[in-house]
Amino acid sequence: MNILIFEYITGGGLVGETLPASLVGEGELMLNTVSEDLSELDDVQVSVMRDYRLQSNKQAKYEYIVDAKNGFADVIECVAKTIDALLIIAPESEGILSTLCEEYSNREFIMLNSTSRCVALVSDKLKTYKYLKCFNIPQIPTYEMSDVKLINSDKIIIKPKDGVGCERIHLLEISNNSSDVVNQFDTHNYIAQPYIQGQSASLSLLCWDGKCKLLSVNIQNIEEIEDGLELKGCVVNALEHDRFVEFSNSLIKTLPDLRGYVGVDILISKDKVLLVEVNPRLTTSYAGLSSALDVNPAGLILKTFIDQKLPEFFVLQETSITVNIGAERAA
Structure with missing residues (x-):
């Protein structure tokens, strides 16, 4: 082949x-x-x-x-x-x-x-938020820039609707005059979210036809740099799966055209798991999967597409693997 x-x-x-x-x-x-x-x-x-x-x-x-x-x-x-x-x-x-x-x-x-239609949907963070809200998927509240005044938070995150990772993310103190914030950004291409304290993490999923296998739960090392955020790396397979299986299944059920490997960024805040974004492609965490799971993830992906269904397999190894990457500056 x-x-x-x-x-x-x-x-x-x-x-x-x-x-x-x-x-x-x-x-x-x-x-x-x-x-x-x-x-x-x-x-x-x-x-x-x-x-x-x-x-x-x-x-x-x-x-x-x-x-x-x-x-x-x-x-x-x-x-x-x-x-x-x-x-x-x-x-x-x-x-x-x-x-x-x-x-x-x-x-x-x-x-x-994944299909182009599904990729187009999840690539737009505002459209994704509105769509998944209909299915009661827990998410970080997301607002158009014109609605910044509705955010009840001392800090807000401003990001592009179609941004990738920490790209062009801004972490700002909210002022009494919210128009000062809005005027800095293109209101059509940016969104605003409240800044919520918690652990940044991600899910590595294998998906087909609205079903998924949770491969690993990964901790993300994200640091605040000046007025932005920077991704330093991740620890693959760092957390137990059980807490995240129901969340994963509920999410992917709403997006049946997600196929193969999918990365899902989440925020673990107190007792809640909140969706940050869906990445319909290989993500940085993939680099540690083979060593962490003692299984060939590419083989699982390929088998899924050939058989057009999720493969039956068992995770044989529970090891965490650290993946370090170059700085990804939010500029």
């Missing part, structure tokens, strides 16, 4: 633009891990796409160079008839991931991603 991995940052998505070192580092981490996991499977050959400015990737059997003359879309079309599956790792911001999922669905190869 021939599988092509398109990691957007390292695979030519930014040809013609500057390659930010922090994004390259995180992209390489996920690319190398999933490439290695897939390469360990029987009868699987892995190929990757590569920005011409980066050194060769040693994990893949084949490598396709992307440059100004041959863009990533040209390369994918060129090799489309030679691959059996395509895995896209890309940011949700600016509709990048949803557009790619729409473009490469319904092809002769299997796309190892």
